[in-house]
Amino acid sequence: MNTPTRTSVKVAYSLAGGALLILAAQLIGQFGLAGRAWPPVMDVVSYVTTPAGASLLWRNTLVTFSSAAQGFLLGAVIAVLGAALALVVPIIRPGMDRFAAILHAVPTIALAPLLITTVGREDAPAVIAALSVGFVMFVTMASGFANTSSAHQDLFTVIGANRTRRLARLELPRAVPAFFDGLTLSAPAAILGATIGEWFGAPMGLGLVIVSAMQNYQMALLWAAAMAATIMSLLAYLVFIQLQRVAMRRFT
Amino acid sequence: MSSTATLTPMETKPAEHATRTAVSVNRADKIFTLSRGKKLQALAEVDLEVREGEFVAIIGPSGCGKSTVLRLAAGLDRPTNGTVEIFGAAPHELATQHRLGVAFQEHALLPWASVRSNIALPYKVAGRKVDDARVDGLIELVGLKGFEKARPKQLSGGMRQRVSIARALALSPDLLLLDEPFGALDAVTRRRMNAELARIWGEEKITTILVTHDVDEALILADRVVVMTGRPGRVRTIKNVDFPRPRDAATTRSPEFHELVDELTSLLDANDGDAA
Numbered sequence A: 001m002n003t004p005t006r007t008s009v010k011v012a013y014s015l016a017g018g019a020l021l022i023l024a025a026q027l028i029g030q031f032g033l034a035g036r037a038w039p040p041v042m043d044v045v046s047y048v049t050t051p052a053g054a055s056l057l058w059r060n061t062l063v064t065f066s067s068a069a070q071g072f073l074l075g076a077v078i079a080v081l082g083a084a085l086a087l088v089v090p091i092i093r094p095g096m097d098r099f100a101a102i103l104h105a106v107p108t109i110a111l112a113p114l115l116i117t118t119v120g121r122e123d124a125p126a127v128i129a130a131l132s133v134g135f136v137m138f139v140t141m142a143s144g145f146a147n148t149s150s151a152h153q154d155l156f157t158v159i160g161a162n163r164t165r166r167l168a169r170l171e172l173p174r175a176v177p178a179f180f181d182g183l184t185l186s187a188p189a190a191i192l193g194a195t196i197g198e199w200f201g202a203p204m205g206l207g208l209v210i211v212s213a214m215q216n217y218q219m220a221l222l223w224a225a226a227m228a229a230t231i232m233s234l235l236a237y238l239v240f241i242q243l244q245r246v247a248m249r250r251f252t
Numbered sequence B: 001m002s003s004t005a006t007l008t009p010m011e012t013k014p015a016e017h018a019t020r021t022a023v024s025v026n027r028a029d030k031i032f033t034l035s036r037g038k039k040l041q042a043l044a045e046v047d048l049e050v051r052e053g054e055f056v057a058i059i060g061p062s063g064c065g066k067s068t069v070l071r072l073a074a075g076l077d078r079p080t081n082g083t084v085e086i087f088g089a090a091p092h093e094l095a096t097q098h099r100l101g102v103a104f105q106e107h108a109l110l111p112w113a114s115v116r117s118n119i120a121l122p123y124k125v126a127g128r129k130v131d132d133a134r135v136d137g138l139i140e141l142v143g144l145k146g147f148e149k150a151r152p153k154q155l156s157g158g159m160r161q162r163v164s165i166a167r168a169l170a171l172s173p174d175l176l177l178l179d180e181p182f183g184a185l186d187a188v189t190r191r192r193m194n195a196e197l198a199r200i201w202g203e204e205k206i207t208t209i210l211v212t213h214d215v216d217e218a219l220i221l222a223d224r225v226v227v228m229t230g231r232p233g234r235v236r237t238i239k240n241v242d243f244p245r246p247r248d249a250a251t252t253r254s255p256e257f258h259e260l261v262d263e264l265t266s267l268l269d270a271n272d273g274d275a276a
């Protein structure tokens, strides 16, 4: 168990690690060790603190966040329903496994033009995010549903549970930790998916900012946008890992 | 040993409760197929008849197939040869009608649910309204008052066993199957739980099969004690237990009681099976 002192030691380590990383990045930029494309961290920070820079980043971060969140929700809901269906109707499970694997194997780059022509450039980021999230969630939920203990299954058999009640009272609660595992893994995937989706001509978003900053050689903006995406990803991960811990404590 | 009485038409009438057959196991073999095609015979030609309202205890060495007999009666396994009938029907039918209560050897409590919700689970699964008074009564009966909100991992092994017994009793089942339900309890708590179980059985006359390692416990509770041999499990003997009820300390101190304990213990000892 986490005693308060051990927790604070851990926090201190992460802070120290972060500070070291920033310092290293600053020095590499300052002395031009990685060429002109690696600006000193302070340049990026001073860009972010200008009103114009802050507002540009903020507006685009919100757009990416909203696409990622929509995709996250859509992907998670479809994947959980799909995994539950595969559990209740076991005969379709192998087919669904293979379908998910094939969908996952198609490179996003190849899928993107297709999505832009079908769902449009504004919705493509959310759909790409949904695809990444959907795969991760389907796999974790399918294994979460499969891992009910035989003793519990026997119990539900002898108390005469029908299929729905077995699902509601045994398999769903049992899969709650797996559900949060899946969310923790897919939150960064959703942000990555949305950002990549925006490369292909979305009207706004961090992905678009990254592409245009790269084309116009605005290194501070490029780095600021990348950092915004990273921070968002990290925050999402931290939020879900906390929920996952709570779920783990509550459901096992 | 056991006489396999044939069902006469009279026995199916509700008025003839006392003579109706609750459990009938006929020449049941159970052969498990292990990896690489190896086979393990757990039960050989087991015959067992339990009348409605009767309390039968099964004793036998570890690994002789006692839990397997209960699984056959619960409809969780089918015999490789032979037949199992519960109240004249296939075993799983009793379960689908929510008339079966089982306390498993490994408790099988839901880790996310409180003691109270675990005990109330059979009501919810049966789609019935939870009888709060009965659930409270059961919690008190198994001595877990004050632990209603606790979750299984906060309980000791013996407390978990008691929750699982309360859950098995929740719907006043027609058939109660108990697999070493008091195994993790200290001697004092065990005898107290024995007395409580005897009292419930006396009140509700639930047909009960109890698997136990404790010969005294079998004699305190049962109308008949089935002694099984080591693997493959067979019925070695069935002993009638005629001590008057309630069987209190006066009974357990009597020489007749001790004689029977010794006799059954020596039957367990003199083993012709190869069980460990």
Ligand SMILES: Nc1ncnc2c1ncn2[C@@H]1O[C@H](COP(=O)(O)OP(=O)(O)OP(=O)(O)O)[C@@H](O)[C@H]1O
Binding pocket: B032, B033, B034, B040, B041, B042, B060, B061, B062, B063, B064, B065, B066, B067, B068, B069, B105, B231
């Ligand atoms: N599902 C199974 N697959 C293979 N073998 C099994 C299975 N279940 C039980 N067995 C074997 O059948 C035999 C009887 O097992 P069972 O659990 O009925 O014994 P038991 O009398 O209840 O023992 P104990 O007193 O230790 O609980 C054992 O040798 C066991 O290894």
Ligand SMILES: [Mg+2]
Binding pocket: B066, B067, B068, B105, B179
């Ligand atoms: Mg056993």
